[in-house]
Amino acid sequence: MTFLENMPRVLFFTGKGGVGKTSTACATAVRQALAGEKVLLVSTDPASNVDEVLETRLSGEPTSVNRVENLFALNIDPRAAAAAYRAKAIEPYRGVLPDAVLENMEEQLSGACTLEVAAFDAFTELLADEQVTEGFDRVIFDTAPTGHTLRLLSLPRAWTGFVADNTTGSSCLGPLAALEKQTALYARAVEILSDENQTRLVLITRPDDSALKEAARTSGELLELGITNQHLVVNGMFKATDANDRVAIALEALARNALSDMPEQLSHLPVSTIAMSANPPIGIEGLKTFFESSSGKAAAEQERVYTTPKSADLTRFIDGLADSGRGIVMTLGKGGVGKTSVAVMIARRLAERGLPVTLTTTDPAAHVHDAVGQVTDNLVVERINPVEEIERYRSEVLADAAHLDDDGRALLEEDLRSPCIEEIAVFQAFSRTVFNADNRITVIDTAPTGHTILLLDTAQSYHREVLKRGDAHSEEVTGLLPRLRDPEFSRLLICTLPEATPVHEAADLQEDLARAGIKPAGWVVNQSLTPLEVTDPLLVSRRKREADYLNEIASRHSDVMYLLPWQENGLL
Template structure:
C-alpha cells in the first residue's frame, strides 16, 4: 500500500461519509503496530465507531486497544470536551462569584460554538502538544465526514488569523480568551501544512458521486494550504467476483468507468485500490486482512470460476416492511410538513431525500428540497427537474450563510453605531463562532417554511447534525427564559418535537455498524423529545437476485442488522442495491415505484 510506505508522524484519513475511513484508519494502525511502531489512533468524528470496530470501549481518554500491543486510541467526544472546557473556566471561580453570575457564565458556554471549540482544542493538542503524543511513533486521525473535517481543518488558520487581527472571541464567555492558545494553533497549522510531518489520505468509493466529492475535497484543501497526498479507493468489486451475475457486472462496469474518468488533481495523486471484502470490518482478524498483500479476500476465496448460485444462502428479510412509496403516500396525506432524513454519512440520505421530494412533487404538492450538509451536492443527484414545477432546491452553504449574517448585522445593528462601534462589531463578526449562528438561522427559516409546504431536508452526517440540534436546544432554552408566564411562542425545537409537523426518517445500511449508529442517533433524538417516524434501510443486497458469491456472502450478513432495525422501527422500508446509480429524476422515481430494477437493463 503506497499510502503506508515510509509514513510520516501524522496520518489523516478523510473523505465523504460511509467510504470506509474508519476501517482503513484502524487497519493502518494495526499494520503499523505489527511493524513494531507505537501508534495513537484519534477519532475526530462526533459519531465515532472506532470502539465498535475493535469491539472495545474507547471513549475520550487515551485507552490501550485490547489484544494489540503498541496501539492506543481515543475518541474526541464533543459533549465531554465541552463539559471539561466549561469546568476549566468555571471551576476556579465557582466559590467566588455569586450563583446567578455562575449561571450566566454557564449559559454563555452552553452553545454549539463552545462544543466546537472544545473539540477543536483537543484536536490541536494532538498535533501541537508534544507531551501528549511524545510516546508515539505515529498519530493517525480518523476524521469526521468531509464537510465537518474541512471545518475542523480550517479552524487553526481561522483562529490564528482572528487572534492576529486582535480579535477576542466574546462568544466563548467572559473569562475564556483565546490568546493563550495562539502558540498551539500556530503549531497545528505548521504540522498540517508540512508534508514531511503530515500525510493526508483521501478515501473514496469507486462511484461517481464519491469521486466527485473527493475531487472537490482535494480542491478545497488546496485552497486552505493543505495538499492531499494519496487516494485510497475502497471496496472495489474485483473482476473475479462478477461471474455470470448481471448485478455484479453492472456494479463492476460502473465502478471501472468512474475510476477511468478520474482527472485533474485526483488523477495525479498516488492511488491504492482495496477490494470489497466478504465480511464486515470488525475485529483484529478482519483489519489485518484488509490491507494484506495476500491473494485472498476475507471470507471469500478468490476464484475465476464463480457460478450462479455459488456462495452463501441468503435468507429473505422477515417482518413488517413497507415499500418506500407507501411511506411517501402516508407523508403526503398531511399536505405539508418537515421531513428530515438523518443518519451516518454514506448511507444514502441525499438519495432517499431526493426520491421522497420527487414523489411528493409528482403527487401535486409544493416541495422545497434542501440540505444542511456542507459537503452535499443535491444537483448531482437531482438533475433535469424541468417537469417538476412545484419542486425547488436549495442548500445551506456555510460560506454564504456567514456572509449574509455579517452583512445583515452590519446593516441593522451596525447602522446604529458610530465608526468605532462599527469597527468593533465588524471585528467581532469575524469570529469563526458566528458560522454556527448563521447556519442555525438558515435552518430555522426552513423549519418554519414547512408550516405552508413540504420541506424535505437532507441533513449533514450524524455528528454535524447533533451539533445543529444542540444549537436548537440552546436557542429554545434562551427563548423560554425571556418569555413572561402565559405568553405563547413556538421555537424550532418545538417544531421538531411535534410529530404532526416533523417526520424524522433515519436512513441506514444493512450492516452492523451503521445500524448501531442509527440506534444511537435515535437515542440522542429521544433524549431531546424527538421521536423518529420511520427507518429506511438502503442498498440491501438481500432483496436482490444476485448470484455473485461475494455479493451473496455480503447479503447473508444483512439478516441480523435488518432484524435489529425491524425490532425498533415503527415503520420500515427496505431499498435494494440498484444496478444503476440513482441519479436523475427518472431513476429517483424508480425508488418509489412499485417495481425497483435490481438487475442491469435488458437482463
Template sequence: MYQLYDPIKNVQTPVLFFTGKGGVGKTSVACSTAVSLTDVGKKVLLVSTDPASNLQDVFGIDLTSDPIEVPNVKNLFASNIDPEEAASAYREKTVGPYRDKLPESVVNQMEEQLSGACTVEIAAFDEFSHILANDYILTQYDHVLFDTAPTGHTLRLLSLPTAWNGYLEESTHGASCLGPLSGLGDKKNLYQKAVQALSDDEKTTLILVARPEESTLVEANRASMELRDIGIQNQMMIINGLLQSHVPTDAVSKAFYESQQASLKQIPESLQQMKTLSLPYISYSLTGVNSLRQLVSEHPYIEKEVKSNEIELDQLSELNDVIDDFSTRNTRVIFTMGKGGVGKTSVASAIAVVLSERGHKVHLTTTDPASHLDYIFKNRAVDENLSISSINPETEVETYKKEIITAAGELSEGELSYLKEDLESPCTEEIAVFRAFADVVSRSENEIVVIDTAPTGHTLLLLDSSEAYHKEMNRSTGKIPGNVKELLPRLRDPEETGVVIVTLAEETPVFESTRLQEDLKRAQIVPKWWVINRSLYATGTNDPILKARASSEKQWIKKIEEDLAEQSALIPWTSEVKIGLPTKTYV
C-alpha cells in the same frame, strides 16, 4: 486502475492523519496501517478521535484516552478519545462556574450553545493537540496515526489572533462559535505548535479516504482544498472498497461494478493530480489482527458469509408503506434527514412523486445543489400536482453573512477577520438555511411540503428562545418573522409533520442516525420512520463477495427494527436513482 495501498511502501512521515466522509472506512484503514507498520518493527501509537470509531471492537479490547499496548501486536499502542466526552468535559469547564451564579434558564441556554458540532470539533482538537505538540510523545514512537483530522475551518479559526483576545468576551455580534471558543483559555501556544506540525511536510501526511462513490469523492475534494488553503500540502488518497471484478451473469454484481467505475471517471480534477491508491471491496468484517493484515496484503480476499437467522423480506415494510402512511394521515410537512451520501434526496423525490401521482398537491425542495434535483428529473415530465424548488445554501449564507457584518458596524481589521472566519462555521449555514425552510414550510397550508434535509435538534433548541432568536436569527433587523416563530411548534406536531431518517445498513450510518434521532428528541421531535436505503441484502445477489457483505447487513436491519425505529422500511440497492417506487431493477 490504481495500485494497491501498501503501508510499508507508501508511509513516509512519522505522523498520519486519516480523514473522509463518515462510513468510508477511515478506522479500518488506520488500523490496518498500524498493524502493518508494527509487523516490520515500527513502534506505533494509534489515536482515534472519531465519534463513530469502533477501534475497541476492531482489536477486542477496552480503550480509554490513555494509550495501552494492543495484545498480540508487539509495539502497537492505542487510545480512543471520545470527542463527545471531551466536549462534555469542555462544556462543564466553561459552564460550571456559572451554575450557582446565573438563573437556570441562562445556564441551560449556555449548555445548548455548547452542544453543537463546533464544540465537539474544538474539544477533539484540544485532545490531539496535546499529543501532536508533545515532543516527548513524538520521540517515543516511530509513527503516530490519528483516525480523523480537524477541519480547515477549525484550524483557520484558531490561527486568527482575534480568537485569543478580549474580543471573544466583549463581542455582542453573536458569532456562532463564540460559545465553543470561550473555554480555550491560554492554549494559544499549544494550538499554534499543533497547527505548525500539521503543516510540516516532513512530519505529517494527510490521507484522504474515500469510496468509489460520487458523494465521498466530492467530500474528499472539499476537505483536500480546505486543508491545502491553510498549508497542509502533503496529501494522498486511498479509494477504499473497490470491487476488483464482477460476476457478469449477476445483474447486481455487474451494475455494482459499473457504478463504481462510472464514479471514478468523475473524480474532481484537483484530486486527479494527487497520488491515489486503492483497497479492495471485501466481504468480511475488519475485526481482529489477522483480518487487518489481510486487507493490505497482496491477496486480500476472504469470502465468508455471516451465519445468522435470515430476515423475511416479505414481512418488511417498503417505501410504499411509508408513502401510504403519510397519504392516509394527510401529513402536511415531510422531512428526509440523515448524513450525506445515504440517499436523502432520492427518497424525498420518490415520496413527493408518488404523493403527487395519488392526487395530492405537493411541493418538493432540497438544500442539495439544484443540479442534483435536475439530474433526478432530467428525463421525466413533472406531474401537474408537483412543484419543485431548491434552497441554495451558498446564496442563503452569503445573504446572511452580509446582514451580520453590516449589523456589526465599525470593526478593526482583526475583528472583521475573526467575524468572517467565524461565519464559515457549519452553524452559520444551518441558521441561514433555517430562515429559508421557514418560508417553504409556510406553504403547507395549501400543499404537502417535502423537504430534503432539515435543521438539527441542536439548532432548533438554540433558536428556541426570544433571546436566541434575536441573536441568531435576526441580528440585522431586530424582529422575528412570523413564519419563523411558527416553525418549531409546527415541526413538533406529529399530526402535521413527519420526519424520515434515511440510513444504510452499516455500522457508521446507523451510529450517526442514532445520534441524529437523539438530537431531534431533545428538541421534542420524534422521527416517524427510518428508511434503510440501498440494501444489498434486499437484492438477492449471488456474487460471492456481495452476498457475504449483504449478510452483514442483517444485524443492523434488526437493530433498527427492534431498538431504534418506531417504524422502518427497506429499499434495495440500485445503480441509479429511481423516481417513484423502487424495484429490483439494478441497471
C-alpha cells in the same frame, strides 16, 4: 500499498461518509503497531464508531486497544470537551464572583461556539503539542466526513488570524486571554498540516461517481489550505466471478467506469486500491487481513436458513405526505448510507404529483444538486450555504445594533468575525427552513449524524435562550423544537445500510433523538441485496449477512422499515 510507504509521523484519513475511513485508519493503526511502532489513533468524528471496530471501549484519553500491543486510541467527544472547557473557564471565579454571574457564564458557554472550540482545542493539542503525544511513534487521525473535516482543518488558520487581528480582547467566548495563550499552538498546527514531511492526508473514496467527485472537491479545498501531501485510496473494489450474475457484472462495471472517468483533480495523486470483502472489517482479526488482496473472496461459512422481516411500503408513506401537503421530511444517518438519494427520490415523486416541494440540505459537503439532476416542475432545490448565511446573520445583527456607540459597534463587529459564527448562522437558516414549511413540503437532506446532533443540540439551547431574551426571529426559533416533535408536521427518516456499523450508529442516533423528544417516522435500509437475485459467491455471502441486521432493526429498533434494493445509480 502506496500510501503506506515512507509515511510521515502524522496521518489523516478523510473522505465522503461511508467510504471506509474508519476501517482503513484502524487497519493502518493495527498494521503499524504489529510492526513494532507505538501508535495513537484519534477519532475527531462526533459520530465515531472506532470503539466498535477496535472492540475496545474508548474515552477522551489514550486507551490501550484489546489484543494489540503498542496501539492506543481515543475519541474526541465534543460534549465532554465542552464540559471540561467550561470547568476550566469558570473554576477560577468560584467563590470570587456571585453565583448569578457564574450561572450567566455557564449559560454563555453552553452553545455551539463552546462545543466547536473545545473540540478544536483537543484536536490542536494532539496535533501540535509534542508533549501530549510524546512517546508515540505515529499519530493517526480518523476524521469526520468531509465537510466537517474541512472546517476542522481550516480552524487553526482561522483562529490564528482572528486572535492576531482582534483589537478589543473579546470574542464570542468572552475574553480572549485563553485563546491568546493558544495562539502559538494554533500556528504550530497550521505549520504541521502544511508540512509534507510531517503530515500525509489520505483521501478515502469508493469506486463510484459521487464519492470520487467529493474526493476531488476535498482535494482542491485541502490544497487551498496548503495541505499538498495527499494520497488517494479507492476502497471496495469489486471483480465479478460469476458471469451470469447481472448485479455482480453491473457492480464491476460501475467501479470500472467511475475510475476511468475519475475527476482531473485526482489524476495527479498516487492511488492505492482495497478489495471489497465479504465480511465487515470489524474486530482485530478482520483488520489484520484488511489490506490482503484475497479479502475480496467470499468467506467460507456453513449453510444456514435465514429469514428477513417484511418491508413497509414507501409509496404509502409518500401518499401520506401528498395528502398532508405541508411539513418537513428529514433524512438522517451515518455518512454514505444514501440520505441524499432517499431525499431526492421522495422530493421528485412528490413534485411529479403536482405538489410544491422544496429540497434542501444542511450538509457542509452538500452534493444534493449533483444527485437531483434535471429539476422538474414544482421542485425548488436549495442549499443552506454557510457563507451566505454568515453574511446574512452579520447584516441582521449589525442592523439591530444601530443604537451602539463606536466602541460598542467595533466590539460587536470583532465578535462577528469569530469562526464560531457559522454554527449560529446555519442554525438560524435551518430554523427558517422549518418555519417556512407551512404551505409546502420541504425535504431536508441532513449532514452526517454527528453534525446533525450538534444542530439539534443547538436548537435546544437556542430555544431556551430566545425564551429568556426575546431575540429577533424568536418565532422561528421557539417554534422549531415543537415542530420537530410533531409527527403530523415532521417526518424524520433514519437511513442506514444493512451492515453492522451503520445500523448501530443509527440506533445511537435514535436514542439521541428520543432524548430531544423526537420520534422517527421509520427506518430506510438503502442499497440492500436482499430483494435481489444474486449468484456471485461474494454477493451471496454479503446478502446472507444482511439478514442479521434487518432482523435486528425490526426486533429492536423500529416497527417501520423500508427496504430499498441496490441500484446502479443509488436511486429508485
